[in-house]
Every structure is written in C-alpha cells, then in structure tokens.
Amino acid sequence: MYRIGFVFTLITSFCCCVGCKEKKPELLTPWGTPMEQSIDSISVDMSLSDIVNNGELIMLTLTGPENYYDYHGHGMGTQYLLCEKFTQTIGVALRVEVCRDTTEMIQRLERGEGDIIACALPMYKRSGLLYAGVTDRTKGTSWAVERKNKELADTLNKWFKPGMLAEVKKQESWMLSTASITRHVYSPMLDRGKGVISNYDHLFQKYAPIARWDWRLLAAQCYQESTFDPKAHSWAGACGLMQIMPSTAEMLGLSHDQLYEPEPNIAAAARYISQINAKFQDVPNRMERISFVLASYNGGYSHVRDAMALAKKYGKDQYRWVDVGGFILRLSDSKFYNDPVVKYGYMRGSETYDYVQRIQARWNEYRGISSGAGFHVSPGVVTPQRATKKYKYHV
Template structure:
C-alpha cells in the first residue's frame, strides 16, 4: 500500500511524483517526515508535541488538511523517503547540503538549515514560504511551554486531605473503596493517584482533552466503553480508571507483583511503550529491567538523544522526568494516606502486594 491508501498497481501517480497543493487538499492529508526529539516530535499523553511538529500542524490547519507523522531514524532516511514520494514535507530543519530536494518553509536564524519538499513541488514550496514568518518560532515555543505547564489544565485545586483527624481523604473515598479491588490496589493508592491527576476536581480538563477525576482521555474512554458524555461523572470516571489500571497490570505480568504497581503508574502517565523502552535500555546496560529503582533511571535517560536514539528504543523521546516525578509524588502521598487514613481498608480487606512488600524492606520515598 502507498501512503495514500491505494496499492501501487491502482495508483495512477508514479511513486516519485510529488503531490501538489491541490492534490494534498483533495486527499485531505499532509504527510510529514521528522525525527524523534524534544524539538521535533514526540508523543505526549496521546498527542503530538515538539516545535517542528506543532508548526507543521499549524500549516496543515491553514490549508485545511489533517497531518500524518512518519518518524525516521536519521536525516538520510528522511531525504530518501521524500525523494521516493512517501511524504510531502520534511518538517525538520536539515542542513542545506542535500541535493535533489527543494528547501522551503521553516528555517533556522542563519538560514543554513530548513524544511524541505520534493524538488519538483514548487507549489508546496511556495505555499510554505508564503506561510512561514520567522516570528512564528518564538510564538510557537511560548505556546508549547504553556501546553506543557499546569496552567494549561483547567481545575479547582482542593486540599489533599478533607479531614485529617477523621481520616477522610476526599468526597470520593467511597468510590475509591468500591473500585480499588477492580484494579487490585489499595483504595488509598487510587486516591493518591486521583489527587495527582485532578486535585479531586471532577470537572478538571487538560488542553489535550483528558477529563475528570482520573483525567481519562476521550480515546481511552472509547477503548474502555465509557461514554464521552459521562467523562466528568465521578463514579464512571473512577470505574474506568480502575479498569484501565487492571488492563495495564496485565501488560506487566513479567514484573514481580511487589514492583508492578510502580510500572503501572508510570505507564498510566507516560505510556506503556515508553516504559518498555526504558526496560529494554536497562537490560542492555546490565541493570534489572524488573526493578523500578533501575528502570526509573532509564525513563529519565529517554530525554537524552543518545538513549532515545538507541536501536533498542522503539518509541523515541519522552519527557521522562515528568513520569518519574509523577510516580514519586503518588508514592509519597500514598504513604501519607496510609499513615493518617483511619478505618481504611479497601472495603474487602484487600492489601496490595507492594504494601505487603513494604513490611519486608524500606522503600525509597
């Protein structure tokens, strides 16, 4: 199949032919090539992020088409794929030393590197050049910084403890108790995660579309069978999160139960495939891929080019420090909740394996 959804035998356009602007608009899709990285492209909670991607997304919006991303391993692959007609634009500032392509659109301040299109695609090149203004880069960086900050989340910040003396964590304790057994978690751990996600605000919403107490993404809701109309319903949101946690748990059956909760938390925040990449790096470097103390270091290292470009890494760059901080904060709050939540229990006498394990060795909080 070609990138445009037809077999080569059915396609009347040779593979090397460029799609002009009218072709792209009729097809309804702009295909960009790029590299994984913080300045180019990465997956962030189910959404594309990275300066070059965001700029290309703006261009796609301007011409009224959707954007498809194809991640390459290096600039040579990008150039060769562009020449073969597998994409419309290289949305990455490559050095102006490659022949057989046309440079256009976003460039660096020195104009020594720039985006590129196929050599014969003058129409697309002209459109990119007319669209791009140097001030767009600084403006987009500012917008990206906002999206990555807590300021982009609409929520009311509630206290992490409703009634410390009475051992009441939140208004939703009865729901945490009800659905924690579905996740096979201590209900206070579910409460600690909920506070990290939404500060107990059922109306919380992120710029990416995550909703409710447990910040469920619409696509995840679809996968779990939760109606999007009910994303802000406290009970249904918590129930869906517990179901999702149970599902993530099945992906880490190779991890000892005493450690598994931490891998699940990390996956809930940073994505299962990124955590598997970190585990692969840990194995490659002689560390224990089933110990969070070892794997967390490689989650952090996935923010560094030598690591996210390593051949064992399949899903590229991630903001690993956010995920590590997420896990650390929830662990610390969970410890606090276990220390003060009177009359706790899960409602079924359930104690997680990690809580049992904590009686045997000291956790590093």
C-alpha cells in the first residue's frame, strides 16, 4: 500500500509539473477581464476608446479657484470648465477626484485611478507622464496623461486651442456675476408706511413656523435670493422666489412644474431650512444658529462645517458666527482651504459671508431695528457690509 501511494504521488507531481508548462485557462471576472490582472493595471491601460465605451473620464485635480470647487452644487474652476468642454466633445461624463497635492495626483494617475491630470502641472521630466491638452508655454505648465495613453494625448492636443483659456475665464466671470441671474428687480419694501414687505407676506407668515423663523427673516432671505420675482432663474438651475435647485426640489418633493409657483416654492424652502436647522442642533444659541443655516443655504453645509473645524483649531468658538464667519472668508485662502481639517476645499467665502450679512441687515430693517456698524469677524477686525470692499482678517 505504501509503494502504491508513493507511485501515485509521484505520478500526480509529474502531471502537475507538465501542467505548469501549459497555459492555464484564465479565470475571468464578471467584466470579462482575467482574475489575475489587478484593477490598477486594467485602469492604466485604458485607451481613449475604452474611456468612450465606459462613458466616463476621471479628472484628477486640486481644489482651488483655478482648478475645481463646488459652487451651489455645480463644479466650477477654470480647469474644470475646460475639462468639462473636452468631455462634451468626446461624449462622456466627467468625474472629479480631488487630490491633496501634485504628488498624489501623479501617483493616482500612474496607479490608474484617473485618466487625466487637469491642472497647471509644471512640465518637469517625469518618466510616467505625457503632457497634453491645456498647455501654457509661457508658464511651462500643462495637463498630463499616463504615458501609455498616447491616443488620449493626441486627441487632447488636437482639441485644445490657446484662445479657449480666455474664453472660459470670461464665461466663468459671467457665471459668478449677478448678470447670470434672470430676474425683475422689485422694491425691498412694498409699502413701508403700512408695513407691507411684499405680495407674498401671507405665504411667509404661513410657512415661517415650519422653519421656526420670524416671517420677516424668511422675507429678507427671499429678497436676497430673487428680489421677490417668482420667475427668477439662474444658469445653475436655481428657480423661483427662494431659488431652489432642481435636485433640492426633488429631495423636498417639489415637482418641476411647481418650481415657479410662489406657495409651493416658499413651502419647500421652509422645509429645507428646517432640515438644515436640524443639522446644527449642536449650536446651542437659536439666534446664532440662524447665521449658520443661512450660510449653509447659500454656500453648502459641508463648507460651513469646515469653517467651524478651522475655528476650533485656531482656538475660536466654533458655535459663534462672529468667529466662524471669519473662517468662512478664509476658505478662499489656500493656507486654509488646504488645511488638513478642511474636507471640502475651496469656497467663495466672501459671497457667502456677504449673503448672511445682507439678510441679517434687511431683517433688522424689516423689524425697524438699526443695523449699526454691522457684524464683525473677530474683535478688532471690522468687515464691511458690502462685498465690493476688501475684507481683512487675521488669525
């Protein structure tokens, strides 16, 4: 029995050795790729035709006004807008992956976690990169793709024209201006003598309790959003009296057909304010919380939380707007939006800060309260009421 077992083992071993010389049948994943092939190597070899077939191009970039940032739920930034134009020409969607620094961008590109580096990358000699696309010869910067992806590089080079940069900057400037909002400007007070603010006062009074706000505060916010024009709309898709985004409307159960109707629009905004208010229950003072909610309505909840994290880091009170407002402004400064405690990067802080300022001042006006000198970012550092003036701040 021992010899038979030995001979059987020997024969089995020999067969296995012979099998080693033969090509093993490939085990395939559900996507039809060999099981042994890593995801990284699959991604690195993605050609332009693969990207088109996949329907998505992955853009690696940095946060910042020139690169990419979230603006009212839309991507913004010169490099992002250019990359979006390119994806439109090849008929694919654009996905953005924000990196911390240049090193991370290059490493992720080489690992196949992205298709293109879309930012002003200095054109140093790097073995794994192929510079292509948006190129500024005077500054020595360019986009980059993985060196094997020559097809994508050639397509980028044929697509890009130097004049595109100025064209996109002009478009971006318009998008960030009030000129991009289509609306009729009405008076902020319909009848001061009788205390009538607008034609929609009865709706503010009806739905303000949902937000647990004074109805005049809701009216002040409405004027800031649309100047009481129910047909107001922006390039970004914000609609109606309270400038509600379609995605937000869907979340609130407001149909597209009702976006421009005053009552459903105001009712939905009150529900949305109530939801944001619930997220700031850690801000104990109700009056303080109003500023946090307004800032979130305009600039985004996550950015406000970033400003709170910065306030805490620098020894300020993260639950007082006088402190947090200063860091809302600082989120447009690379020193702060690149801080490790900041999770959502750059924001147009002056716009959001000014939004809160103006609504608070108008609310005081509607109540017959003098606004005085306005709000202050921190003791000894006064910020002006109007966004046209330059803000100053310190840490």
